[in-house]
Amino acid sequence: MNGIRMWLKKIKKHLGILPSLVFMLIMFWAGILNSIKAMFNFNLLREIVFSREFIVSTKYTLRLSLFSILSVAFVSIIGIFILYLLSINLSEEKLKKIRVLTLFPMYIPYILAGYMFSLILSQSGIISTIVYKLGFIENLSEFPALVNEPRGYSIIFTYAWKASPFIILMVFPNILRINKDWMDVARVFGVGKFYFFRKIVFPLIMPLYISSLFIVFAHILSSFEVPYLLGVTYPRTLSVLAYEKYARNSVSNREVVLVMNGIIIFITTLIGMIIYYSNKSLREGTELELEK
């Protein structure tokens, strides 16, 4: 009797998370598991994977995500470098204020960011109109097509603008933690700011930098709104393709959509695992260096 009471008491504590657990199980994991289950229909899987539409979409998605993540990596490392330069001279209070400013794009949803860039960059957009008014082009259509074109410039722009602050947010505490004394010591030995950044700061933030880049990459790979809004009719990214198949009246497409989702999950997991294992060794490396 007592044992049961104890057990009940124990269970009661954990009962609180039951609603969220059930919710996650039903809404989230059920979807993922269903997608994976659908992939075991090998005939359907083969049919989808070898269809031209799917191959073109996969290539397009991977290429677009790769360029996007490279641009995010580039923009964010510049941002981090600037913050690092500022952190040398500015007090922590001021630095935090600046940080809030740099985080501004994070507060805007992706779909709005996408819409914003289409307003700014399109042929009848803000930049194009300014250039036209200034007389650099004679016709609005002379302005290069940056929105809804196959190379996805505006998609890459949007991600660079929207995702870089996230990386900076993740990495920023590590920059603050860098001991000011180290900098002084480095100065004594005649080490420049850039050299210090390359040899000390960058290796320190590297593991976090890479893993946050991966989070962003996983998001970009499977995200829908931005390529839907700014992409072209053909080729489409995998998620847009899956959505368009889903948004039909017919139920027979559901299996196809589940398989596509399964494939997106599979690719993301695969890349995640590669990064995780290579990153682990990276992290161990930095820790060793710190101990020295």
Add this chain to the structure above:
Amino acid sequence: MKKLVFLILSLVILLSCGKKLEQKDVFSMSWDEIKANAKGQEVSITMWGGSKEINLYFDNFIAPNLKEKYGVNLRRVPVTDIREATNKMLVEAKAKGKAGSVDVIWLNGENFHFVKNNDLLLGDINSILPNINNVDKIALASDFGEPVEGLEAPLGQANFIMISNIKNPPTNTKALKEWLKNNKGRFTYPNSNDFVGNAFIRTIAVDILGRTDFQVEDMKPVWDYFNEIKPYLWREGKTYPESSERLSDLFSSGEVDFTMSYAPSIVENKVATGEFPKGTSAFVFDVGSFTNNHYLTIAKNTKNPEASLVFINYMLSEEAQSEKLKSSVWGDGSVLRSLQKVYFEPQLEELGPKITEDIKDEWNKNVAQKN
């Protein structure tokens, strides 16, 4: 023991709940009798509640007038998806002899197909309504390919229209091609997954094939036409707007000279707000404008068939329809012949759902993916 008795008792009480249905046979009554019986009854309308304008139209115009003229109280039951209500009707119909919660319901297309085939409707109400005689005949024939058979009365109409601000716009495929050759990059249409883009493709198909009973296999000449005009489209046809709203954006910002829609009131509204340039007007292709209707119908197990009939009949009156037509109120097309505008003629009946679905894939395969 006490608890058990209480449980059983409450179950019995619960089960006996729900009003007994004492429905009179309205089909044997005269219209005057129906009107007399309707007085003092309450009628509910189950409808999509997502539009402020539409809700206000029912609350501020229809409800007070109905009360004043016929002594009928109108209660609006908003739902987010009419399928919720039709599923409920199916469940309630299983409780025979009990009154259901739905009186009048607003629907069309596949939802009508669902309630009709599950035998959830009162019957041939159109044979009773006096105002049905003024209604457009096409609206009474079929609802997205499903024969109406008098089971539902049309409330409003949507027309597929082309919108432009140029003078003498091309109204057939030949003229369109000529115009495109002289005005490169000034025209495009939403892709086939969009409801409106799909209607444009169907219109072109009807024009080229010269008939409406075609299958997707017959559409080779149509795809040829689209591929021929492709180099002259906006962005040389490398991409298409994903929705008609996006096309309207392009039109407002002056990138193209045409847009298209299923809601004719959009022209007046957007010219008024300045989004569309002045001089913008609607036109239709020579082959016609795809027309579909939305309907009101009465549930089989309604408590108030008389009030429901009076309500629907009032909705078909010139007063209710002309108010609804005002773009400041709702801007929904009228089903009365006297109020229909001439430029939406000739009307084309909607093709079935199968061809619409097939076009989505085939257009992608044969037009979008060809370079």
